[in-house]
Amino acid sequence: MRHNAVMLELAILGFLHDAPLHGYELRKRIAALTGHVKPVAESTLYPAIKRLEKAGLLARRTRPGVGAAPRHVLTLTAEGRAELRRRLAxxxxxxxxxxxxxxxVLAFLRHLDDPSAQAEVLERRMAFLRQPSSFFYEGDRPLRAEEVEDPFRRGILTIARATSQAELSWLRRTLHTLRAAADD
Amino acid sequence: MRHNAVMLELAILGFLHDAPLHGYELRKRIAALTGHVKPVAESTLYPAIKRLEKAGLLARRTRPGVGAAPRHVLTLTAEGRAELRRRLAxxxxxxxxxxxxxxxVLAFLRHLDDPSAQAEVLERRMAFLRQPSSFFYEGDRPLRAEEVEDPFRRGILTIARATSQAELSWLRRTLHTLRAAADD
DNA sequence: GAACAATACATCGGCTACGATGTATCGCGC
DNA sequence: GCGCGATACATCGTAGCCGATGTATTGTTC
Known part of the structure; x- marks a missing residue:
């Protein structure tokens, strides 16, 4: 399956785990979550809903629309909830x-209600952020911001490093809490 | 044209502006630049090269491979360089x-050799980062990290804010330098 | 009262993504 | 001398992306 599809489907499953929604409302929530960075077209959303329905992960009931066309209210099935947890784990x-x-993934990770399963996912991100990688190399050696002449490329490395540090510190704090919760 | 294609093509044009390269070497450079986040498949790269060649943006010359198949060394045409600048601007x-x-875009922005054109692009990013937006809303009001219960969603907002601040401060510094350069 | 925006869903078609697979050469280790 | 990995390029087929367009209803604005 295509990667974009995977993420869109995760968002659909995640939002529906909270509450049954119709397509149009789902669209607005997804737009709020990821739309400011990368908008999702209607003609991508509706086929995705159909795929999930066909796979038995969600069911639809028709309700009269509020001053408009009838709504298709979507609900996660038991398989849908199981699939969401599988994808999150x-x-x-x-x-x-x-x-x-x-x-x-983070936006819906709380649906994975086992703290140690949540911690495992965070640890994968931590391992990724920790490995020494750059955007630019001299042979095999990753270049640091200070070694790059071009101010724009330097910017990439500066920003990436700041993000990385902020996220690592958040990950460490959160993992600490999760491990304490898992010990109970 | 599809968005992913646009970015891949920009990277191809950008790398070739520096120096003529064959496809395999191009692939390694793109892998270094964006591959640790999102790998590019060979079967995506070669058709992209063909598209650009067909559009007259690059030319290929065949050279014997170093211990392997013959290389197709790719060079930007004059239209290719013009198109790169147009896409960057x-x-x-x-x-x-x-x-x-x-x-x-940042990785190749130096090829846009007019400082005020570069500044215009940075200003668009600055305007985007400045607008109050969140990933989560209460009605129309964007929620701040402190207002979100869920630790994972809170993490998203915390990390996004740190990134945003680091980038804004870099943008301000760089714009200052660019404006000084434009005044000369 | 006519256009227009919002609500609500749907299809079509061209293009793109990319895993799988194929072709070919060279060097290295066993 | 045989497999394996690196170099180097290419095609095919499935499936997804998304702009354009269509349909229908209600409320609002000129």
Whole structure:
């Protein structure tokens, strides 16, 4: 399955786990979550809903629309909830490394109600952030911001480092809390 | 044209502006630049090269491979260089808002040799980062990290804020330098 | 009362992504 | 001398992306 599809489907499953919603409302929530960075087209959302319905992960009931066309209220099935947890517990590598996808995982990680399973996912992100990697190399050696002439490329490295540090410190704090919760 | 394609093509044009390269070497450079976040498949790169060649943006010469198949050394044409500058000067909105794409733009922005044109692009990013937006809303009001219960969603907001601040401070510094350069 | 925006869903078609697979050469280790 | 990995490029097919467009209703603005 395509990677974008995976993330969109995760968002659909995640939002529906909270409450049954119709497509149009789902669209607005997804737009709020990821739309300011990368908008989702209607013609991408509705086919995705159909796929999930066909796979038995969600069910639809028709309700009269509020001053408009009838709504298709969508509800997660038991398989849908199980699938959501499976996807949250075992995200693909790209869902860990790509910030957009990672944020989507984080947005719904609370649905994975086992603290140690949540911690495992955070640890994968931590391992990724810790490995010494750059955007620019001299042979095999990753270059640091100070070694790059070009101010724009230097900016990339400066910003990436700041993000990395902020996130690592958040990860350490949160993992500490999760481990304490797991010990209860 | 598709958005991913746009970014891949920008990277190809950008790397070739520095020096003629063959496809395999191009692939390694792109992998270094964006691969740790989002790998590019060979079967995506080669068709992209073909598209650009067909559009007259690059030319290929065949050279014997070093212990392997013959290399197709790729060179930017005059139109290719013009097109690169056009794309750098007028990136689509999504190239400004999506961090992955934004970093790709930054990686080659130096090829836009007019400081005030470079500053214009940075200003678009600054305007985006400044607008009050969140990932979560109460009605229309964006929620701040402190107002969110869920520790993972809180994490998203905390990290996004740290990134935003680091980047804004870099943008301000760099814009200052660019404006000084433009005044000369 | 006519246009227009918002609500609400849907399809079509062209293009793109990318895993799988194929082709070919060279060097290295066993 | 045989497999394996690196170099180097290419195609095919499935499936997803998304702009354009369509349909229908209600409320609001000129």
């Amino acid at each position: 075992q995200p693909a590598d790209i869902d860990i490394t790509d910030e957009n996808r990672w944020f989507t | 007028q990136p689509a909105d999504i190239d400004i808002t999506d961090e992955n794409r934004w970093f790709t």
